[in-house]
């Protein structure tokens with residue numbers, strides 16, 4: 001039995017596609033124009049309808065749950081809260097944390113002699129924060145990590161230490177998340 005042959009009228013298909021494309025193009029333009037004129041009129045009236053932030057001169061307050069770069073908590077006496085247990089190093093899925101532990105004069109505590117995070121590899125996942133038993137490494141709201149060299153993007157302990165009162169919102173959020 002001969003196969004049923006269907007002849008496709010490509011010319012009419014192309015014509016219909018062209019009309020559809022022109023309609024879509026016109027619709028896209030109208031949406032762009034609508035937003036442009038609304039934003040322009042808002043700006044002229046002094047009531048802007050878009051929230052443009054002039055970064056870095058201006059910044060936005062980010063929610064406590066926001067995960068920026070991980071930082072080390074610095075206690076009021078200037079020391080790091082980290083006891084160099086290595087759990088965050090172990091938990092990090094991209095191996096971007098390097099710690100050299102050392103003894104302290106205190107008979108119990110240790111501290112990190114070296115604590116480096118390669119921000120070029122960090123993916124801001126927050127697993128180091130979750131693994132830490134001391135609340136010593138937390139996700140901050142900082143995102144400015146660019147550098148001019150590959151080496152410059154490795155942050156060491158001195159770069160990473162942030163006074164605990166500046167991290168109070170995040171630390172409070174972590175404690176409340178344990179209760180949930």
Ligand code: SF4
Pocket residue numbers: 070091092093094095096097117121122123124125126127128129
């Ligand atoms: S946020 Fe994630 S990737 Fe970055 S240091 Fe912590 S565990 Fe590693």
Ligand code: SF4
Pocket residue numbers: 081082083084085086087088089099131132133134135136137
């Ligand atoms: S930051 Fe926390 S998990 Fe990482 S080594 Fe220090 S105490 Fe341990």
